[in-house]
Amino acid sequence: LASVAAQIATKVLYAAKAVRLDLLRAVQGLARSMTKWTRRSDAELFRLMAYIDTTVELRLVGWVGDEMKDIHPHLYSDADFAGCQQTQKSTSGMYACLKGPRTSFPISAYSKRQNCVSTSTTEAEMVAAATALKTTGLPVLAVIEMLRSAWQLPNPCLQVRLDNTAMIEIIRTGRNLTMRHLSRTHGVNISWMHEQCKRDAVNVTYIVSAQMVADMYTKPITDAAKWRMMR
Numbered sequence: 001l002a003s004v005a006a007q008i009a010t011k012v013l014y015a016a017k018a019v020r021l022d023l024l025r026a027v028q029g030l031a032r033s034m035t036k037w038t039r040r041s042d043a044e045l046f047r048l049m050a051y052i053d054t055t056v057e058l059r060l061v062g063w064v065g066d067e068m069k070d071i072h073p074h075l076y077s078d079a080d081f082a083g084c085q086q087t088q089k090s091t092s093g094m095y096a097c098l099k100g101p102r103t104s105f106p107i108s109a110y111s112k113r114q115n116c117v118s119t120s121t122t123e124a125e126m127v128a129a130a131t132a133l134k135t136t137g138l139p140v141l142a143v144i145e146m147l148r149s150a151w152q153l154p155n156p157c158l159q160v161r162l163d164n165t166a167m168i169e170i171i172r173t174g175r176n177l178t179m180r181h182l183s184r185t186h187g188v189n190i191s192w193m194h195e196q197c198k199r200d201a202v203n204v205t206y207i208v209s210a211q212m213v214a215d216m217y218t219k220p221i222t223d224a225a226k227w228r229m230m231r
Contacts, residue, residue: 001037001041001042002037005030005033005034005037005041005045005153006034008045008049009027009030009031009034009045012027012048012052013027013031016220018060019059020052020058020060020061020078021060021095021106021109021217022058022216023048023052023107024109024110024111024217025091025093025111025216025217025218025219025220026044026048026051027035027048027111028046028091028111028112028113029044029047029072030044032040032084032086032113047176048150060104060106060175062097062104062105063102063103063104063105063227064098064100064102064103064105065100065101065102065103066100066101066102066103068148068151068153069146069148069153069154070100070101070103071098071099071100071103071144071156072098072099072100072144072156072157072158072159073096073097073098073099073107073137073140073141073156073158073159074096074097074098074099074158074159074161075094075095075096075132075133075136075137075140075158075159075160075161076094076095076096076161076207076212076213076214077092077093077094077128077129077132077133077160077161077162077214078092078093078094078125078128078162078163078214078215078217078218079091079092079093079119079121079124079125079127079128079218080121080124080218080219081120081121081124082117082118082124083218084113084114086186087113087117088117089113089114089116089117089118089121090113090114090115090118090124090128091111091112091113091217091218091219092110092111092112092113092114092124092127092128092217093109093110093128093214093215093217093218094108094110094128094131094132094133094214094217095108095109095213095214095217096108096109096132096136096137096140096143099159099226102215107136107140108136108140109214109217110217111217111218114127114128120184121164122166122167122170124158125162125164125167126167126170126171126189126190126193127189128218129160129162129167129171129189129193130189130192130193133160133193133196133202134192137158137160137202138196140158140179141156141158141201141202144156151188155200155201155202156201156203157201157202157203158201158203159203159205160197160202160203160204160205161205161206161212162202162204162205162206162207162208163206163207163208163209163212163215165206168205168206170190171190171193171194171197171204172194172204173194174190174191174194174195174196210226216220
């Protein structure tokens with residue numbers, strides 16, 4: 001299927017970003033094989049299309065039942081460790097949404113391979129969190145602040161959800177005494193995250209791994225119950 005794989009994957013990616021966020025991780029994995037397509041890639045593409053064929057009834061759903069003052073942006077960030085067997089690079093996953101007591105509305109999500117190699121899960125998740133906050137979290141927060149100012153409402157607070165306690169402590173203190181080997185790239189990420197999270201508008205909190213929505217964008221999930229809950 002090498003001759004038509006790119007066309008198929010591009011069409012699936014368009015639908016995935018629009019209405020089927022559960023397909024992002026699978027498409028991202030296939031995209032890495034476009035220049036070196038193998039029989040295994042054929043099998044993975046076939047399995048993806050079979051999954052789509054049996055789940056055509058799924059829809060992306062969001063609901064809003066609160067006033068603007070009760071709605072805050074939430075950012076979920078996660079990463080695997082050396083998920084790519086060829087390059088040993090990790091995969092970043094991000095999910096952004098608006099939440100309130102009676103509100104849950106998706107905004108954006110992505111699954112992408114990192115550009116640098118990390119030597120631990122904490123390093124990989126630091127890169128993922130910095131990218132998610134820079135490319136999605138802060139822009140969404142700026143838009144919500146503009147909307148609230150139009151109604152003369154208090155500024156919102158961006159809730160950053162992470163499932164790695166070691167990384168959260170590093171962000172809060174801005175120091176890392178156990179991983180002195182970090183490169184300049186990782187060091188800049190730590191300093192920048194620490195600076196951003198000192199603001200009142202950004203709040204970093206811990207969430208258990210079982211409730212980490214971004215987990216589905218970083219690694220294959222074989223537990224059917226967990227998959228149904230996340231998608």
